[in-house]
Amino acid sequence: MKTSWKDLPPVPTSQEFLDVVLSRTQRRLPTQIRAGFKISRIRKLDTDKDLLNTLYDADHFRIALGQLSTAKHLIETVSRDYVRLLKYAQSLFQCKQLKRAALGRMATITRRLKDPLLYLEQVRQHLGRLPSIDPNTRTLLICGYPNVGKSSFLRSVTRADVDVQPYAFTTKSLFVGHFDYKYLRFQAVDTPGILDHPLEEMNTIEMQSITAIAHLRSAILYFMDLSEQCGYSVDAQIRLFQSIKPLFTNKLVFIVVNKIDIMRPEDLDIEAKGMLQEVLNSGDVELLQLSCTTSEGVMAVRNAACERLIADRVAQKLKAGTSSSGAINSRLGDLLNRIHVARPMDGLQREVFVPDAVKERNKYDRKDPERPKLERDIEEEEGGAGVYNIDLRKNYILDNDNWRHDKIPEIFDGKNVYDFIDPDIEAKLAALEEEEEQLQADGFYRSDESSEDEEDADIRAKAELIREKRQLIQNEAKMKKSLKNRAVIPRKATTKKLSDMKSHLKSLGLNTASTSARARSQSRGRKMVSIHSNREGNAMDMDSPLGSPPEAPLRAEGRTRSQSNRREDGVTATGARSKAEKLAKLGQKRMNRMARQGEADRHTTAALPKHLVSTIFLPPSLGLISQSHSFLANEGWVRLNDGEV
Known part of the structure; x- marks a missing residue:
């Protein structure tokens, strides 16, 4: 059967064919294909481009991407050619063969990209391990010779997990740490060590530092080791600073002297001190000192660098908001109009006042034996936290020290208790106690027990009846609540005994003689109707089932329903019924918890019972076919199901 090309599904586009190729070949090269297309879309930022050229061979990278682009063009050409062939296919089988041939050619083209895709996958994995550096945030960039304490400083001010070892070139790539200062987020970048030689002779590790210094907008912290334990002299470290100084243009520069616990700038010889002073006087360079071993000056260096960086960024924003003539543009003007600095109205400058007691107070020293x-x-002396409880009242200033732990309220009914204390309260309390003792001795508080009158007894009896009635109502409500999931008998079908009605009316104080007589006269009983009387009329009025005698509706009409309480049938006592219900619930609890099948659940032993699905084929020659099944006999077979022909 031939199929027209109009009956075929819509022809896929070249992009859809390309997606098919990628999905069919991802078993062989799943990650490499994704790597190539991801890397081809990398944003060409200056920092990323230079870092990419530093870490990898740029020519090799371009060749790999070029091969990938060529393969993509070839696959699109193949898909375009075979789409034309599909339009003029004669059958669906021919379409499938064309599709198979196109996918084979595309897979062959993709298979030839094995080596470029493996290289691009390695590049992608290495790029994924590089730290994420934000070029626009506040940045401190740490650089210098190897083993001068750059990584130790980064670990001291941030949470970055940098490896610190006592040998050179421990750090082989860029590391980034973050910290907060004055509610602002800063990032500190630790760079590998740099040696003093031309850029052409620097290796990949050193070129990472040069790239970061050249492109990142940051404050430069150039670390120096004056003790020369890093293996390089002070003269060599100063020459390295002079050689990379052109990279510090338009940036804040700090010379940070590390390891001051061993050697300070004041302890240098005259020649080294002069060289260091010449570097400091040559430009806007500030000298900072610290020791990562003893943590001396670490926070001071960090705070000083952050303060200068914040001030410099604010100054640059102000400068960008003004024109060459000094006029403030609209954006900066709107910002300055929203800022208001409150000053004294009289124009006087009021200096800060610090009390002399605060000035004379000595700094707290833990080792000082006379310290407060x-x-x-005290907590450490008394057993530590959880054992010692601080006494907040021991420093109360009172007239009597014994009053500190008195259990009296300070505020009562929204008023201060101390304002209402009588100064003669002690004498008045003593006089009141003497008066009470005298009254008790005279027998003033003695009184005979008053006998209960009839009215009080009647009230007490009625209150007891009300309590019992309330308890019965509560118990009945609890029972109804426990039976809420069971079938409820309609109110019309429930029966009330005449004795219950009489007892209820008597409890209300009503006479029940006439009421009970009227109820007996109106109660329905079994009608005494003759079977032969009005047989024809009854037979005409009521429809009876076929085969039933005509007097059956009369018997049904006169028969009263018998009501029974299913909860009380077969149980002699209320306690036994409650115990049986409790045991039934406990027995069902395990099956409910495990979600197992219970006794009340429907259960079929076999999914397909044999007597419902079995079929017996008999030839018509056996003579077991009835006349109603003769049309099946003509075909030569018959089905027997459930023993019926």
Whole structure:
């Protein structure tokens, strides 16, 4: 059967064919294909381009991407050619063969990209391990010779997990750490060590530092080791600073002297000190000192660099908001109009006043034996946290020290208790106690027990009846709540005994003689109707099933329903019924928890019972076919199901 090309599904586009190729070949090269297309879309930022040229061979990278682009063009050409062939195919089988041939050619083209895709996958994995550096945020860039303490400083001010070892070139790539200063987020970048030789002779590790210094907008912290334990002299470190100084243009530069616990700038010889002073006087360079071993000056260096960086960024923004003539543009003007600095109305400058007691107070020294004892020291002496409880009242200033732990309220009914204390309250309390003792001795508080009158007894009896009635109502409500999932008998079908009605009316104080007589006269009983009387009329009025005698509706009409309580049938006592219900719930609890099948659940032993699905084929020669199945006999077979022909 031939199929017209109009009956075929819509012809796929070249992009859809390309997606098919990628999905068919991802078993062989799943990650490499994704790597190539991801890397081809990398944003060409200056920092990324230079870092990419530094870490990898740029020519090799371009060749790999070129081969990938050529393969993509060839696959699109193949798909375009075979789409034309599909339009003029004669049958669906021919379309499938063309599709198979196109996918084979595309897979062959993709298979030839094995080596370029493996290289691009390695590049992608290495790029994924590089740190994420934000070029627009506030940045501190740490550089210098190897083993001068750059990584130690980064670990001291941030949470970056940098490897610190006592040998050179421990850091082989860029590391980034973050910290907060004055509610602002800063990032610190640790660079590998740099040696003093031309850029053409620097290796890949050193070129990473040069790239970061050249492109990142940051404050430069150039670390120096004056003790020369890093293996390089002070003269060599100063020459390295002079050689990379052109990269510090338009940036804040700090010379940070590390390891001051061993050697300070004041301890240098005259020649080294002069060289260092010449570097500091040559430009806007600030000298900072610290020791990562003893943590001396670490936070001071960080805070000083952050303060200068914040001030410099604010100055640059102000400069960008003004024209060459000094006029403020609209954006900066709107910002300055929203800022208001409150000043004294009289124009006087009021200096900060610090009390002399605060000025004379000595700094707290833990090793000083005459230091004031703090609560922390008392806590350690008394057993530590969880054992010692601070006494907040021991420093109360009162007239009597014994009043500190008195259990009296300070505020009562929204008023200060101390404002209402009578100064003669002690004398008045003593006089009141003497008066009470005298009244008790005279027998003033003695009184005979008053006998209960009839009215009080009646009220007490009625209250007891009300309590019992309330308890019965509560119990009945609890039972109804427990039976809420069971079938409820309609109110019309429930029966009320005449004795219950009489007892209820008597409890209300009503006479029940006439009421009970009227109820007996109106109660329905079994009608005494003759079978032969009005047989024809009854037979005409009521429809009876076929085969039933005409007097059956009369018997059904006169028969009363018998009501029974299913909860009380077969149980002699209320306690036994409650115990049986509790045991039934406990027995069902395990099956409910495990979601197992219970006794009440429907169960079929076999999914397909044999007597419902079995079929017996008999030839018509056996003579077991009835007349109604003669049309099946003509075909030569018959089905027997459930023993019926």
